[in-house]
Amino acid sequence: MKFWHTIKKGKDGVLMLIADDINKYYGNKKVLSNVSFNIPEGACYGLVGLNGAGKSTLIKIIASVIHNYSGKVQLSDNSARIGYVPQEISLEESLTASDNLSFFGRLYGLRGKELEKRTDEVLEKVGLAERKKDKVKTFSGGMKRRLNIGCAIIHEPNLIIMDEPTVGIDPQSRKYIFTMIEQFKKDNCTIIYASHYMEEIERICEEAAFIDNGKFVESGSVNHLLQKYAIPTIYVKGENCLPDELRTSSSTKEKNGGYLITSNNPLAEMRKIINFCKESRGEIERLELVKPKLEDIFFSLTGSQLRD
Numbered sequence: 001m002k003f004w005h006t007i008k009k010g011k012d013g014v015l016m017l018i019a020d021d022i023n024k025y026y027g028n029k030k031v032l033s034n035v036s037f038n039i040p041e042g043a044c045y046g047l048v049g050l051n052g053a054g055k056s057t058l059i060k061i062i063a064s065v066i067h068n069y070s071g072k073v074q075l076s077d078n079s080a081r082i083g084y085v086p087q088e089i090s091l092e093e094s095l096t097a098s099d100n101l102s103f104f105g106r107l108y109g110l111r112g113k114e115l116e117k118r119t120d121e122v123l124e125k126v127g128l129a130e131r132k133k134d135k136v137k138t139f140s141g142g143m144k145r146r147l148n149i150g151c152a153i154i155h156e157p158n159l160i161i162m163d164e165p166t167v168g169i170d171p172q173s174r175k176y177i178f179t180m181i182e183q184f185k186k187d188n189c190t191i192i193y194a195s196h197y198m199e200e201i202e203r204i205c206e207e208a209a210f211i212d213n214g215k216f217v218e219s220g221s222v223n224h225l226l227q228k229y230a231i232p233t234i235y236v237k238g239e240n241c242l243p244d245e246l247r248t249s250s251s252t253k254e255k256n257g258g259y260l261i262t263s264n265n266p267l268a269e270m271r272k273i274i275n276f277c278k279e280s281r282g283e284i285e286r287l288e289l290v291k292p293k294l295e296d297i298f299f300s301l302t303g304s305q306l307r308d
C-alpha cells in the first residue's frame with residue numbers, strides 16, 4: 001500500500017509537528033514501523049486504528065512519556081505547550097474537582113491568583129463549575145473524563161493530544177467533549193485525536209491517518225481520503241423497482257430490504273431505476289446516493305472492521 005505524507009501546511013503555512021521514521025519495540029515485538037507524518041498548525045489530526053494498532057504508543061512518544069524509540073519527533077513551534085489527555089483517567093478521587101485542577105496547575109508552574117483564575121476558567125470550560133467543591137469519587141464516568149481533559153489544558157497548551165477521550169461515556173458528555181474540541185479549534189490549538197470511532201474522526205478532524213499493526217497505511221486530509229477511495233454507490237428500496245440487469249449484477253448487494261449498487265455512473269443508474277419504475281409501475285420508497293464513509297475505506301485498506 002502506498003504511503004503519502006501530509007504536506008499541506010497550516011493556516012499560516014506552519015507545521016506544528018514533524019514525525020520522522022518512528023520505530024518502537026517492546027522487547028522483541030515491533031509495535032511502530034517507519035511512521036512519518038506532519039501535522040499542520042491548527043489542524044485536528046485523527047489517529048485511527050484498532051485496539052493494539054499502536055495509537056497510544058505513538059501518542060506517548062509525541063507527549064514525551066516514552067523516550068526509548070528511534071526516529072525523530074520535532075515540534076516546529078519552539079513555544080509549543082503540550083496538553084496530554086491519557087486514555088486512562090488520572091485523577092485523585094478523594095480530592096475535589098478544583099483541587100485536582102490546582103494540583104496539575106502547580107505541576108505546570110502556576111501559582112496564587114493565576115492558578116485560581118485558570119482553575120475557575122477550566123471548570124467553566126469543562127462544565128463542572130457547579131461541582132467544583134465535590135470529590136471526584138462522586139462523579140460519573142463522563143464528568144471524570146471532562147475533568148481529565150481540564151487537567152490537561154490548565155496551562156493553556158497549543159498542542160492538545162487526546163487518547164480515546166470518549167470511550168465508555170454517556171452521550172451528553174461525549175457531546176460536551178465535541179463542543180470543547182470545537183472551542184480548542186477556534187482558539188487555534190492543534191489537536192491530535194486517537195479513536196477507533198470513525199464517525200468522530202469524520203466529524204472533528206481535518207486530517208487523519210490509519211494505523212494498522214504499527215504502520216501508517218494511509219494518511220491525509222479527510223476530504224481527500226474520502227474522494228480518493230470512495231466508490232460511488234446508490235441505495236434503492238421499493239416494490240418492483242429494479243431492472244433485471246441491475247438486480248443480477250455483481251455490483252448489486254442486498255441491504256436492509258433494499259439494494260446497494262456500486263457504479264462509476266450512479267446518476268445514470270438512478271435514471272434507469274426511475275424509468276424502469278415508470279414503465280413497470282414499480283414504487284420507489286428510497287433512492288439515494290450513499291455518502292462515502294471512512295470506516296469503509298479503513299476496511300478496504302486493512303481488511304479489518306473497526307469494532308466498539
Ligand SMILES: Nc1ncnc2c1ncn2[C@@H]1O[C@H](COP(=O)(O)OP(=O)(O)OP(=O)(O)O)[C@@H](O)[C@H]1O
Pocket residue numbers: 026031049050051052053054055056057058087164
Ligand atoms: N508497556 C508495554 N509493554 C509491552 N507491550 C506493550 C506495552 N504497551 C503496549 N504494548 C503493545 O504494543 C502494541 C500497541 O499498543 P498500543 O496501546 O499502542 O495500541 P493502541 O492502538 O493504543 O490500542 P488501544 O486502543 O487498545 O490502547 C500492542 O500490541 C500492545 O499489546
